[in-house]
Structure formats: structure tokens, C-alpha cells
Amino acid sequence: MKEEPRRIPVATDQDVVRVRQLVRTVAVEAKLSLVDQTKLVTAASELARNTLVYGGGGIVEVYGVRNDFRAGIRIVFADEGPGIADLELALTDGYTTGGGLGLGLSGARRLVDEFTIETAVGQGTTITVTKWCR
Amino acid sequence: MALSPEESGRLADLLKEHADGLVGRWAELVGVTLQGRMTRPELERQTRELQRGFQQAFAAGARDLADEEAAELRAQLGELSATRARQGFSANETAVSVFAFKQVLLGILGDAADVQTLRDYVAFTAFVDQAALLTFDTFVRVREALIADQAEQLLELSTPVVKLWEGVVAVPLVGTLDSARAQVVMERLLQTLVDTGSPYAIIDITGVPAVDTQVAQHILKTVVAARLMGADCVISGIRPQIAQTIVALGIEFGDIATKASLADALRYVLGKNSYKVVVAKRTER
Numbered sequence: 001m002k003e004e005p006r007r008i009p010v011a012t013d014q015d016v017v018r019v020r021q022l023v024r025t026v027a028v029e030a031k032l033s034l035v036d037q038t039k040l041v042t043a044a045s046e047l048a049r050n051t052l053v054y055g056g057g058g059i060v061e062v063y064g065v066r067n068d069f070r071a072g073i074r075i076v077f078a079d080e081g082p083g084i085a086d087l088e089l090a091l092t093d094g095y096t097t098g099g100g101l102g103l104g105l106s107g108a109r110r111l112v113d114e115f116t117i118e119t120a121v122g123q124g125t126t127i128t129v130t131k132w133c134r
Numbered sequence: 135m136a137l138s139p140e141e142s143g144r145l146a147d148l149l150k151e152h153a154d155g156l157v158g159r160w161a162e163l164v165g166v167t168l169q170g171r172m173t174r175p176e177l178e179r180q181t182r183e184l185q186r187g188f189q190q191a192f193a194a195g196a197r198d199l200a201d202e203e204a205a206e207l208r209a210q211l212g213e214l215s216a217t218r219a220r221q222g223f224s225a226n227e228t229a230v231s232v233f234a235f236k237q238v239l240l241g242i243l244g245d246a247a248d249v250q251t252l253r254d255y256v257a258f259t260a261f262v263d264q265a266a267l268l269t270f271d272t273f274v275r276v277r278e279a280l281i282a283d284q285a286e287q288l289l290e291l292s293t294p295v296v297k298l299w300e301g302v303v304a305v306p307l308v309g310t311l312d313s314a315r316a317q318v319v320m321e322r323l324l325q326t327l328v329d330t331g332s333p334y335a336i337i338d339i340t341g342v343p344a345v346d347t348q349v350a351q352h353i354l355k356t357v358v359a360a361r362l363m364g365a366d367c368v369i370s371g372i373r374p375q376i377a378q379t380i381v382a383l384g385i386e387f388g389d390i391a392t393k394a395s396l397a398d399a400l401r402y403v404l405g406k407n408s409y410k411v412v413v414a415k416r417t418e419r
Contacts, residue, residue: 013312013313017310017312020310020343020344024343034374034375035374035375035378035379037375038344038375038376038378038379039375039378039379039382041343041344042344042345042346042379042383045344045346045348046346046347046383049346049348093384100347100348100351101347101350101351101385103347103383103384103385104346104347106384107347107382107383107384107385108383110382110383110384111379111382111383
């Protein structure tokens with residue numbers, strides 16, 4: 001089962017805040033625990049900011065999903081930026097090209113249940129994360 | 135579509151001839167929309183000025199709102215919509231003040247069904263549309279300026295630095311900590327440390343809904359800056375869900391003291407200052 005996605009274009013810092021608010025609303029509706037809500041919102045915040053800062057802006061889509069056992073939330077972050085040349089390096093704790101802490105991408109992966117990343121140099125990056133209700 | 139010189143001349147005459155009835159009817163129409171939020175004399179004064187503005191512009195030979203001859207009228211329209219915007223009227227209510235003019239003029243033209251009257255009216259409505267667009271434009275600009283002002287005020291409001299105890303200041307952070315606010319917080323805190331000579335600062339993040347790497351980095355930078363000035367920082371208000379998120383993200387606060395609540399932080403700082411918090415014994419009589 002797949003619901004209609006709610007989408008937010010990300011082009012400014014303000015949009016990152018809007019993504020965070022949307023994800024929080026959806027997480028509350030899906031009855032995620034407070035810890036999981038906070039984790040998902042934080043992961044969304046990191047990835048949306050990456051979309052903005054490194055991808056030059058893009059689109060964030062939030063879905064409610066359901067498999068045989070439980071419900072969850074899936075968020076897709078898509079940009080058409082330069083892509084990631086060395087994925088392994090980008091996912092290393094403390095590695096950054098932008099002056100941050102270098103924990104956003106790797107940290108976001110630890111905050112969610114499923115994390116997939118599609119990227120190619122010059123073809124943008126699409127990251128899909130899922131958090132399941134427990 | 136610009137007016138021809140003859141058209142603007144005829145319009146000027148028409149407006150002059152019917153001046154009083156026109157203003158009355160116009161004020162009446164606008165009054166319906168604004169529903170008693172402006173007094174009738176005030177409204178009539180405004181519409182009379184507008185009517186005069188239009189009449190003078192036409193009499194001077196203005197063929198387009200952008201013409202030199204219409205400069206006065208443009209200033210008037212700008213002033214009107216700026217006032218309305220500040221008084222809290224909606225864009226619709228502001229534009230209606232100008233649009234109502236069309237209806238009023240139609241009433242004055244009466245039943246004369248000749249082609250010339252029709253042409254005049256169409257040319258006139260195009261002019262009024264331009265005028266309404268101008269008021270709309272000004273309205274939006276004034277509102278945006280207001281919002282920008284408020285955002286700035288909010289930034290100032292939402293970042294107080296308070297004195298908790300002799301030598302202990304606290305910054306209760308509430309809401310989203312973006313770069314702009316982080317900068318304000320840091321400046322305020324460092325200045326207060328200098329002004330009060332406080333050796334301790336508590337940064338309370340109870341009101342921050344999500345602590346991501348950017349927020350953490352801003353806090354860490356603030357702490358390092360305070361340390362450079364010889365002040366010790368404690369971070370308080372770390373709730374269970376925030377603690378778990380910080381661990382998962384891999385953020386390390388190193389040797390910075392962190393506490394669950396502001397009360398814990400204050401007790402910790404007082405303890406370091408050799409204060410002891412005890413329950414006062416009741417004196418027996």
C-alpha cells in the first residue's frame with residue numbers, strides 16, 4: 001500500500017524547516033514513538049540540508065508506507081546536483097567537504113531503519129530512507 | 135492601452151463635473167467592503183483626494199499611469215495602500231478602493247449608448263486597472279517590509295541571556311537554531327560574559343525540537359568561544375530522545391558538561407563554586 005506523497009521543493013534554509021515540520025507531523029500521525037520521531041526528524045533535517053547545500057536544491061517526498069507487518073514512513077530526497085564521487089568516503093564519520101561536522105550523511109543512516117542511496121557523478125543524488133513503527 | 139489626449143481631456147471634465155456625487159457614491163461602495171473599520175468622514179476625505187488626483191492627472195494630459203503627469207497620482211496611490219497595509223487591511227480590501235471607481239463612473243455615464251462613451255469607459259478602466267495594480271504592488275512591498283522587520287525583532291526577542299546567580303548566566307534556546315540565530319546567541323552570550331564577569335554559562339536546549347549536526351556545531355562553537363574568554367559552559371535540557379539521537383548521529387560533546395535539566399546544571403555550577411544547597415532548618419521556639 002502506498003499513499004499519495006507529500007512533496008516539498010527544497011531551495012532555501014526555510015524549506016529545510018518546512019521539511020522538518022512536515023516529517024514531524026507525519027511521524028506523529030503514524031504514531032511513531034517520541035524517540036523515533038526525533039530520530040526521523042533529525043535524519044530528515046540532515047538529508048534535506050545536504051540536498052540544499054551539496055545538491056543545490058531538490059525535492060523531498062514523504063510517504064506513509066505499509067508492509068505485511070507494520071506501518072512506516074518513507075522519505076525520498078532527490079537532487080540533480082553534482083552527485084557523490086566517492087560514496088564510501090562520503091559515508092565516513094567526520095569526512096566533510098562543506099565545513100560541517102561530517103556526520104550528517106553517516107549519522108542519518110544510523111538514525112533510520114532503511115537507507116539507500118543512488119548517485120552518479122553529474123547525475124544527481126537520490127536518497128531514500130524508511131523508518132518503521134515498532 | 136494608453137488614453138488618447140481627447141479621452142483624458144473628456145474624462146477630466148467628466149470627473150470635475152460630477153465630483154461631489156462621485157465621491158459620495160465611491161466612499162459608499164468602499165465603505166461596504168471595509169465594513170465600518172474606517173469612519174465615513176475619513177473615507178470621504180480619502181476618496182475625495184483620490185478623485186482629485188485622477189482628475190488632475192487627466193487634466194494635465196496623463197495618458198498612462200507611468201506618465202510624468204500622473205506622478206502625483208502614483209504617489210497618492212502608494213501612500214494610500216501603504217497606510218492600508220499598516221492598518222492591517224487585506225490586499226483585496228485595498229485594491230477594491232480603486233476598483234470601485236470603475237463602477238462609480240459607469241453610474242455617471244448613465245444610459246448614453248454611443249460608441250464614444252464606450253471607448254472612453256474602456257480606456258478609463260484600463261487606466262484604473264493599472265492604478266489598482268500599483269496599489270497592490272505597494273501593498274505587498276509594505277507588507278514584506280513589515281514581515282522583515284518582525285523577523286528581525288523576533289530574532290532579538292527569542293535570544294535572551296539571563297542571570298541565574300552571581301557569576302552564572304543562562305541562555306534558554308527556544309525553536310529552530312539556524313546560522314543567523316546562532317550568531318546572535320553567540321554574540322549576546324559573549325557580551326554578557328564580559329559585562330557581568332561571569333565565569334559560568336549554561337546553554338539550555340529544552341526548547342530546541344531537534345538537535346542535528348548543524349545545531350550541535352553551532353552550540354559547540356559557542357562553547358569554544360566562551361572558553362576562550364575563560365568561561366565554562368554547561369549544556370542543559372538534554373531530553374532522552376535528544377540524547378539517543380545525538381549518540382546515533384555520532385556527535386561528541388567531549389569534556390563539555392551536559393545535564394538533563396536546567397536545575398541540574400545550576401546545582402552543578404553552584405557546587406563548583408563551593409555553594410551548597412541545603413534545606414533550611416525550621417527554627418524551634
